[in-house]
Amino acid sequence: MIPAIKKRRSVRQYLDQDISEEQLKEILTSAMYAPSANAIYPWEIVVVRRSETKELLSRTTPWSAHAKAAAAVLVVIGNEEESPDWVEDCSIVAEHIWLAAVDQGLSSCWIQIRGNDNAEKEIKELLNIPAKCRVLCLMPIGAPTQELEEHGDKNFIKSRIKNEKYK
Numbered sequence: 001m002i003p004a005i006k007k008r009r010s011v012r013q014y015l016d017q018d019i020s021e022e023q024l025k026e027i028l029t030s031a032m033y034a035p036s037a038n039a040i041y042p043w044e045i046v047v048v049r050r051s052e053t054k055e056l057l058s059r060t061t062p063w064s065a066h067a068k069a070a071a072a073v074l075v076v077i078g079n080e081e082e083s084p085d086w087v088e089d090c091s092i093v094a095e096h097i098w099l100a101a102v103d104q105g106l107s108s109c110w111i112q113i114r115g116n117d118n119a120e121k122e123i124k125e126l127l128n129i130p131a132k133c134r135v136l137c138l139m140p141i142g143a144p145t146q147e148l149e150e151h152g153d154k155n156f157i158k159s160r161i162k163n164e165k166y167k
Contacts, residue, residue, distance in 0.1 A: 004102045013146070014144060027106075027141065030100035036083075043086065045097075046127050060116075073139065079134075080133075107143070108140055108141050
């Protein structure tokens with residue numbers, strides 16, 4: 001697990017190549033095993049592979065342009081009527097997606113949607129997402145154009161860990 005965590009980086013440039021059904025299945029399976037507060041699982045994932053749709057998703061925020069180059073974009077949505085913890089639950093799902101992508105030799109980058117009402121509205125209309133659901137983020141998945149440096153020991157800062165009490 002630590003190797004995938006250390007390799008995980010925000011990648012915004014992808015090779016022009018598809019991902020296999022097996023890779024996608026592995027990534028989605030990892031999302032299915034994400035924990036959920038009170039075992040409610042208030043989340044769903046929309047898998048987008050069509051170029052036209054990825055292009056439209058890439059225009060929803062100033063930070064989403066790279067989504068069009070990904071082999072697939074996983075849209076993480078949560079039902080806020082089902083659980084007040086939908087943000088936390090969907091965040092764990094997104095992290096599982098990210099780490100599974102890395103484990104498959106692929107990359108991703110969280111594109112924040114929640115909090116950007118215009119982007120969320122556009123995405124909900126584009127993908128026919130029900131009003132009761134919220135869009136947390138987009139997770140573009142693709143083969144990276146280059147391998148980025150892994151996180152190293154400098155990222156492990158012992159002073160950030162407190163034992164028993166803060167001070």
